[in-house]
Ligand code: SF4
């Protein structure tokens with residue numbers, strides 16, 4: 297079920313882009329990681345919208361039964377197939393009523409799980425009703441009970457997660473304690489393929505199968521297009537049985553492996569901090585679940601019709617009996633009443649409540665309850681995992697993250713591969729800073745391309761090699777396409793949030809990164825592709841120009857190639873600080889004094905021409921000069937605003953252009969033409985032009 301703790305997603309920033317989503321599947325104990333699907337971008341943005349909506353029950357999870365034909369070593373919920381509770385499960389008629397009531401109140405998505413949901417003889421009818429009455433669904437199953445008929449039903453578009461507990465019959469059946477379960481699961485996969493129903497293989501790593509985990513991955517790859525890794529750690533049983541808990545504990549992986557399997561994503565977590573409470577990370581001073589309940593738009597229903605706000609809450613006093621009440625009453629009265637049910641104790645304050653590792657820890661009081669039957673205690677195993685998490689993050693900060701500042705914008709660069717001193721060309725050293733700034737954007741490099749087959753990329757807005765650009769629910773997807781006709785291969789995929797402040801870049805190869813000396817942070821041919829987009833929102837733009845700081849005056853020499861920009865930089869060397877000889881950034885400055893007209897600043901960039909001198913510095917813009925090579929040195933003032941605008945626009949660097957980008961940039965150019973003294977500068981190669989500039 298969706299859970300904000302494990303759902304590392306959500307998003308802090310309204311416009312954040314997040315392409316890794318996790319969800320808890322209560323029965324199969326999996327933390328599902330969906331790696332870059334475009335649908336996720338939609339879901340991501342959808343989440344943002346959801347969190348801005350009034351408190352409505354938008355997403356439901358339902359466990360159809362806790363019976364299961366398997367009897368897994370790590371299972372926290374399963375009851376035997378012949379258990380007496382089976383008789384008290386909700387009937388199909390009752391489920392229909394609940395689904396109808398939930399739908400009336402806004403429910404648009406269901407997650408179906410168990411036990412093994414297909415263990416119910418009426419599974420097909422329930423599935424048809426649930427999925428027919430919701431906009432989307434997900435289902436978790438062990439796959440062993442899939443029949444050709446069920447496989448056909450599962451063709452309905454939704455997320456189908458099929459658990460895999462081993463790469464071999466022996467190991468798989470040892471985990472499930474159900475001889476023949478491996479073959480049955482393989483048969484299930486086959487039926488799904490024959491029916492053309494898409495699915496995701498869900499690998500469940502644990503002590504007894506970890507030795508063949510790589511083989512499990514290989515098997516998953518051979519079974520279908522998508523796989524994901526389930527929860528890297530196990531919580532204890534719902535029933536609290538000692539033997540059962542001991543069996544679960546035996547399957548827990550060492551903390552280091554847990555972190556290796558579920559590596560923290562720092563930039564995501566940081567962005568989360570700004571917008572949403574992470575699941576389990578927020579409690580108020582007095583009550584443990586008040587923040588969680590206030591923020592949630594989903595609910596959980598167990599097989600017996602008991603409803604509450606979280607699938608992990610098993611204490612019956614936290615559950616509302618829908619058979620003796622209404623969905624609406626539960627949602628509007630009962631669940632809110634739970635906000636003050638569990639008081640924070642001194643024990644909690646002493647441990648998790650004041651813990652320095654809190655932000656590195658996966659704890660939620662519900663796990664403490666499963667561990668100790670006490671919501672307020674800490675979980676030692678999670679303390680050990682938190683320590684490893686912390687170490688991982690420290691290493692990440694040091695070796696996988698760098699910051700560069702350009703035009704008062706800090707670019708945080710992260711990479712799955714370590715960033716070394718020689719990764720980026722030495723010129724970037726001048727722009728490197730120690731940490732984030734007031735205005736920070738972030739990019740993250742990955743080194744394999746996600747599988748986009750079957751993914752909805754949204755509407756295509758642009759196609760001309762090397763890029764095809766799509767917009768999907770506000771986010772931008774850039775595909776690096778080949779110029780060769782008929783060649784459909786992609787060399788790069790990038791996804792940006794709507795305002796381009798967060799991006800993930802998927803590179804097809806890692807060689808260039810490892811070799812080092814890179815000339816752009818994005819690994820695109822030029823960082824302008826990203827920065828020119830970002831600048832428009834900050835009253836800035838890139839111009840084909842050389843910029844210098846000449847005795848405290850920012851002078852901008854504008855012109856296309858061969859206009860003499862590098863020549864000008866060479867002639868002024870030693871007399872002025874060269875900011876860049878080929879590409880400069882101009883930004884309008886906010887004036888503290890409202891009576892004063894706003895001014896402009898020019899900023900050096902790392903995109904130089906023949907003259908390699910660059911600078912991260914800036915200077916107040918005093919004059920714009922349109923270069924003309926000549927046999928004389930002469931400066932001619934330009935008064936015609938239209939003429940100035942035309943000249944500036946012809947040297948404006950345009951990224952992928954959208955209407956809003958144009959609107960903002962045109963206003964900026966218009967102001968520059970109006971407020972900055974502009975000239976035509978004719979110059980010869982003697983260098984005497986410096987005298988003219990000195991007098992400006
Ligand atoms: S397949 Fe295993 S983990 Fe899933 S419900 Fe059955 S026993 Fe539990």
Ligand code: SF4
Pocket residue numbers: 299300301302574575576577585588589605606607608660661662
């Ligand atoms: S109780 Fe904990 S795990 Fe459950 S939804 Fe709330 S924060 Fe998440």
Ligand code: SF4
Pocket residue numbers: 647648649651652653654657658659674675676678679680682
């Ligand atoms: S479980 Fe341990 S590490 Fe986690 S917050 Fe509590 S005391 Fe800290």
